[in-house]
Amino acid sequence: MERRNTVSKTYGSSNNAARIDTSKLSLYPLPGDMLADLQDAFTFYDKEDTGYITIAHFRNILHNFGFHNMSKKEIDDELKRADSQFLQKQSVDIDTVKLVIGYRWNKGGKEEEAKESFHLFDKRDRGYINVNEVKTVLVNYLDFPVNDNDIQEFMLQCDPNSSGQVGFKDYAKLYLS
Structure with missing residues (x-):
């Protein structure tokens, strides 16, 4: 009461x-x-x-x-x-x-958030990201150190055909999982 x-x-x-x-x-x-x-x-x-x-x-x-x-x-x-x-x-x-x-x-x-997040990596709006862009963003935005193995693991999860480029669709799949 x-x-x-x-x-x-x-x-x-x-x-x-x-x-x-x-x-x-x-x-x-x-x-x-x-x-x-x-x-x-x-x-x-x-x-x-x-x-x-x-x-x-x-x-x-x-x-x-x-x-x-x-x-x-x-x-x-x-x-x-x-x-x-x-x-x-x-x-x-x-x-x-x-x-x-x-x-x-x-x-x-959630899709909008994934697009905003992807855009942090894809600053040139090409529709894909590569290992250098991933590394630059993760090093600048994370509060803990990121090593090359972390970057490679991320790329393997997002780039199923190992092309070296990650499109939004594959990125979003990992981001939303």
């Missing part, structure tokens, strides 16, 4: 909180590491442990989970798909966050 009172004081009545049908969550599964990251982000903003975060904080989470290339209108349209009354809400719970991110991830977000 005390938790409900805290929620009401902090975010207004429960009518102003976005809640979803949790059975929808299974329709749009997320990888375990992404779920853990979402939970961490939600917990970061839910400092009072009410189970809700503000819409402004929710938008920050969306930005960090693949919505950064979208306009405000596109984001609002996406949010309305989760709940037609969403934009009138003042707060959201973790299940709503999971549903919105899961919907986007499963409806093209």
Whole structure:
């Protein structure tokens, strides 16, 4: 009972909180590491442990989970798909966050992320990458040392016919696995 009172004081009545049908969550599964990251982000903003975060904080989470290339209108349209009354809400719970991110991830977000990642390697937009580009990017972006064996292993996983060039399709297959 005390938790409900805290929620009401902090975010207004429960009518102003976005809640979803949790059975929808299974329709749009997320990888375990992404779920853990979402939970961490939600917990970061839910400092009072009410189970809700503000819409402004929710938008920050969306930005960090693949919505950064979208306009405000596109984001609002996406949010309305989760709940037609969403934009009138003042707060959201973790299940709503999971549903919105899961919907986007499963409806093209993971492919978009793979393309963005591939573009880090393919700076000249040739449609393929080679061992030198892989090495340069991994050395510059990873926090741990990368050796030639690591690079060769990566190339073997992405380049099944050993051509020395990795196209987006083969890269995406590994990236999304």
